[in-house]
Amino acid sequence: MLSAIIAFTALAAVFGLILGFAAIRFKVEGDPLVDKIDALLPQTQCGQCGYPGCRPYATAIAGGEADINQCPPGGEAGIIALADLLGRDPKPLNAMHGVVKPKRVAIIDEPLCIGCTLCIQACPVDAILGAPKQMHTVIEQECTGCELCIAPCPVDCIRMAPVRQDIRSWKWQAPMQAAGRRG
Amino acid sequence: MSTKLWRFPGGLHLPGHKAESTQRPVERARLPGRLILPLHQHIGAEANPVVTVGERVRKGQMIARAEGYVSAPVHASSSGTVIAVGDFPVPHPSGMNAPCIVIETDGLEQWCERRPAPDYTTQDPSHLRNLIREAGIVGLGGAGFPSYIKLNPLGKAVDALILNAAECEPYITCDDMLMRERAAEIIHGIRIMRHALHAARCIIGIEDNKPEAHAALLRALGELHISDIQVTQVPTRYPAGGEKQLIQVLTGKEVPSNGLPIHIGIVCHNVATAAAVYRAVQLGEPLISRYVTITGPGVPKPRNLDVLLGTPMSELLEQCGADPASISHLVMGGPMMGFSVHSSSAPVVKTTNCLLTGRHRPAEPPAMPCIRCGACAEACPAKLLPQQLYWHAHAKEFDKAQQYNLFDCIECGCCAAVCPSHIPLVQYYRYAKGEIWTREREKQKADVARERHEFRLARLAQEKAEREARHAQKKAELAGKTAPRETALH
Numbered sequence: 001m002l003s004a005i006i007a008f009t010a011l012a013a014v015f016g017l018i019l020g021f022a023a024i025r026f027k028v029e030g031d032p033l034v035d036k037i038d039a040l041l042p043q044t045q046c047g048q049c050g051y052p053g054c055r056p057y058a059t060a061i062a063g064g065e066a067d068i069n070q071c072p073p074g075g076e077a078g079i080i081a082l083a084d085l086l087g088r089d090p091k092p093l094n095a096m097h098g099v100v101k102p103k104r105v106a107i108i109d110e111p112l113c114i115g116c117t118l119c120i121q122a123c124p125v126d127a128i129l130g131a132p133k134q135m136h137t138v139i140e141q142e143c144t145g146c147e148l149c150i151a152p153c154p155v156d157c158i159r160m161a162p163v164r165q166d167i168r169s170w171k172w173q174a175p176m177q178a179a180g181r182r183g
Numbered sequence: 184m185s186t187k188l189w190r191f192p193g194g195l196h197l198p199g200h201k202a203e204s205t206q207r208p209v210e211r212a213r214l215p216g217r218l219i220l221p222l223h224q225h226i227g228a229e230a231n232p233v234v235t236v237g238e239r240v241r242k243g244q245m246i247a248r249a250e251g252y253v254s255a256p257v258h259a260s261s262s263g264t265v266i267a268v269g270d271f272p273v274p275h276p277s278g279m280n281a282p283c284i285v286i287e288t289d290g291l292e293q294w295c296e297r298r299p300a301p302d303y304t305t306q307d308p309s310h311l312r313n314l315i316r317e318a319g320i321v322g323l324g325g326a327g328f329p330s331y332i333k334l335n336p337l338g339k340a341v342d343a344l345i346l347n348a349a350e351c352e353p354y355i356t357c358d359d360m361l362m363r364e365r366a367a368e369i370i371h372g373i374r375i376m377r378h379a380l381h382a383a384r385c386i387i388g389i390e391d392n393k394p395e396a397h398a399a400l401l402r403a404l405g406e407l408h409i410s411d412i413q414v415t416q417v418p419t420r421y422p423a424g425g426e427k428q429l430i431q432v433l434t435g436k437e438v439p440s441n442g443l444p445i446h447i448g449i450v451c452h453n454v455a456t457a458a459a460v461y462r463a464v465q466l467g468e469p470l471i472s473r474y475v476t477i478t479g480p481g482v483p484k485p486r487n488l489d490v491l492l493g494t495p496m497s498e499l500l501e502q503c504g505a506d507p508a509s510i511s512h513l514v515m516g517g518p519m520m521g522f523s524v525h526s527s528s529a530p531v532v533k534t535t536n537c538l539l540t541g542r543h544r545p546a547e548p549p550a551m552p553c554i555r556c557g558a559c560a561e562a563c564p565a566k567l568l569p570q571q572l573y574w575h576a577h578a579k580e581f582d583k584a585q586q587y588n589l590f591d592c593i594e595c596g597c598c599a600a601v602c603p604s605h606i607p608l609v610q611y612y613r614y615a616k617g618e619i620w621t622r623e624r625e626k627q628k629a630d631v632a633r634e635r636h637e638f639r640l641a642r643l644a645q646e647k648a649e650r651e652a653r654h655a656q657k658k659a660e661l662a663g664k665t666a667p668r669e670t671a672l673h
Contacts, residue, residue: 042625043632053636077579077622125635144632167223170277171617175550175610 033062040081042073045124046146048098053124061086072098073145104160105143106150110135112157119149119158186415189435191428193564194420195597197353197519199392204356204478207486209364212475213502217266218286218493219530220246220257221273225321226328227253232284238265241295243469246284249316255329255533256319260471260491263288274496274515274532278525286493297467308334308379311464315379318463319470319533324358324424324453325516327534330460333450334379342448344382345433346373346457348389348396349417349424352517355537357474358454360487362389362396365458366403372457373412375464380450384413387454388429391416421519422595426451428564440591475531477503481510481540490531496538497527505540512541519596551604559598559608565591569598573608576615581622584615592616 037058044054049070051057060066061082068082069091076093083090093100108119108128115133120126127143130136138149138158150158163169223229230247240246240259247257263286270280300306300314316331324347346369350358362369377385389397400414417423417432427438429451436447444451455473462468471492478485483504490499496515497507507527514521515535524538559569568587575584592612599608 038633041629043629043636045632045636054633124639125632126639127635142631142635144628165279167273167275167277167279167281170275170279171621172276172610172613174614175607 031059031062034058036085037061037082040074040078040085041071042078042144044073044144044146046073046144046148048072050097067091067094069094070097072100075100103163104145105140105163106138106145106147106158107140107161108136108138109157109159110137112155114155116154118152118154122148122152124148186413187435188415188417189432191423191425191431191564192566193562193597194422194428195562195600196419197421197600199419200354200478201356201359201392204354204476204485204487205359205395207484209360209474209487209489210502212488212490212494212499214261214288214290214292214491215494215498216288217495218260218263218288218491219271219273219283219495219528220260220286220493221271221281221283221530221532222247222257223273223281224257224327224492224532224534225255226326227251227255229282230254230257232268232282234265234268234284236265236268239263240265240286241293243297243471244295245317245319245469246286249319249329253329253332255321256317256469257284258319258469258471259286260493261286261288262291262293272526272529274522274524274529274535276522283530299465299467301465303375303378303464306378306464308381311375311379314464315460317469318459320456320459320463321470321533322453323455323459323473323533323536325520325534325536327532330452330456333445333452334376336380336445336450339445340448341380341382341445341450343384343386343434343450344373344377344380345430345444345449345451346385346387346454347424347426347429347451348387348393348400348454349429350393351390351419351421351424352519352537353421354478354539355476355517356478357476357487357536359393359396360476361455361458361474362393363399366396366399367407368458368461369400369454370403370407370409370412371465372459372461374409375460376452376457382450385411386433387412387414388417388423388433389414390419390423392419421597422564422593425564425593425595427593440588470533473531473533473535475499475535476537477505477540478537479514479540481505481512481542490535492533493530495528495530496524499531499538500527500540509542510540514539514541519600520594547607548605550606553604553606556603558601558603562597562601564595564597565593567592569608572615573606573611576611579618581615581619584612585619589615589619 038055041054041058049057051060057066061068068088069079071078072093080090113135115135117132119136120128120130124146125142125144127139128136129139147160228251231250232247234240234246241262242259244259245256246259249256265284266287267285271283273281303311312331312334320330321327322330348358348362373385387400397416404412415433422428423432430444430449431437438444438447459470472489474487475490476487477499486503488499500507513524513527515524516537518539521539563569571587572584572589589612594609594612596609602608
């Protein structure tokens with residue numbers, strides 16, 4: 001009886017030490033789930049989900065505070081990808097957070113710009129170039145289309161335009177669905 | 184000479200329709216008033232213009248330079264004046280305009296200075312590759328991949344150089360006519376390619392429906408006393424001219440999935456590319472013309488023409504007796520893999536092998552539901568499961584389509600041709616591929632946006648910390664100044 005207690009205590013102590021060492025040695029920095037969710041989000045940093053950026057939204061999803069259908073730029077494909085990752089059922093986009101729009105970029109009507117830098121401060125990805133009292137311009141390539149620059153502009157000189165389609169970004173469309181029922 | 188041949192899976196026997204355009208000898212196309220030269224006639228980055236509007240150019244002069252590794256320069260196909268650099272209709276399935284250089288020809292055909300290198304055997308292979316790159320040569324079989332890259336063995340031993348003379352698609356006869364009329368040029372080109380690659384063997388694979396071309400090649404080899412190039416006839420079965428299929432038929436080796444022929448020690452080039460290599464190296468002429476088949480029910484006198492690149496398609500149709508206005512349907516390429524050209528003012532480019540015309544656009548029968556007959560899988564030359572790919576593309580499950588090796592699909596169209604429900608299968612695969620590429624691009628863009636956002640947050644945090652440090656310092660300074668006075672008061 002006594003020897004059994006001693007043996008189990010010794011075993012428990014040894015395993016406890018091993019586990020304790022492993023917890024320190026193989027400690028995971030940050031939450032890997034947040035990283036995985038963040039990787040699926042479109043990184044527009046638009047805040048339509050109700051959180052101040054994609055990573056805070058990812059943290060909220062991982063913490064169970066937010067649902068997976070709050071990201072309009074991610075669209076249906078984004079919701080399905082999140083559902084796949086988290087093992088949940090896909091659901092339609094929550095209309096409270098906006099609707100899916102085609103990809104657009106911000107364009108500054110440069111003659112109207114007064115150089116107030118408010119849009120520069122609002123841009124989450126530093127895609128607007130300019131200086132105080134100098135004309136500003138959008139670096140089209142870097143613009144995520146988040147629309148955060150529109151509201152602060154005091155002269156309303158920023159508008160959203162659809163991304164230009166050229167021959168290099170053109171892609172084949174899905175064939176017309178005549179009788180596409182799944183048999 | 185009997186050679187052991189292998190078989191590729193699937194494939195179709197299609198009506199050839201080749202005799203129509205081989206009855207007349209090849210003629211030079213008339214010099215057009217305007218040449219429209221797109222900057223993007225190849226796979227890879229667009230060429231960068233080096234001429235300006237108003238500049239006089241000579242025939243063969245480089246007018247746009249290659250930009251990056253996978254790219255090809257563009258040359259003036261005739262002498263004249265540059266009258267525009269801008270967007271014009273080009274042969275592309277989108278029907279969109281693309282950047283072009285337009286030259287108004289002067290009819291003088293004045294050549295620029297040519298630097299021939301007649302004795303290629305003394306040349307270093309890398310110098311030869313450079314010559315071929317500078318000549319703007321790309322694969323003339325249809326894909327348009329810069330040839331100099333495929334002439335670089337990258338340190339691997341090349342077991343066989345295969346010359347693709349199969350020309351398996353119905354209606355197209357430009358390679359057939361080239362072999363009949365310029366067999367010696369092709370043979371010389373092959374020897375240059377072989378020298379660049381140090382290939383152990385060299386095989387020309389030609390479909391057995393081209394006996395005249397086959398005979399011409401053998402005659403040229405005999406006249407030049409060359410015995411180390413083998414000409415092998417392969418059975419006529421579409422798509423025997425697919426690169427992977429031809430390699431399989433001639434060597435029995437299969438190119439691995441997502442791999443390249445060079446991975447199994449094989450390099451494959453088109454015969455027309457070989458002729459262009461000969462002209463570039465031994466005559467110093469860049470790629471400025473090619474053979475084009477003009478055929479189909481809409482053309483009264485179907486034939487092959489030797490066409491300057493940049494010639495508007497409408498001029499070629501006129502030369503073959505057709506009225507461009509009466510043609511309702513113009514296809515670049517063959518009936519299986521070609522695509523509709525939206526405007527006959529679009530020019531002939533490096534990859535234009537055939538112009539196929541129709542008087543009436545054939546009404547496409549409506550697509551019916553898939554009955555799971557499996558005919559598509561039997562016809563697939565790449566051993567794919569077209570039905571599965573279709574389901575997944577249709578349901579937008581693109582990652583699953585990718586798991587079923589969507590990217591091994593060569594878009595030959597065999598599956599769609601045999602489908603009893605007339606489902607446009609290839610369109611589904613093209614759509615799925617396009618979506619996958621778009622998502623890949625968007626993912627990259629999102630990664631950049633994340634990086635920029637995180638950098639911005641870090642920068643704002645740093646600025647805030649610096650500001651606070653400055654405030655604290657100022658406060659301390661102020662406290663230091665006021666403190667002695669306070670003590671003095673007490």
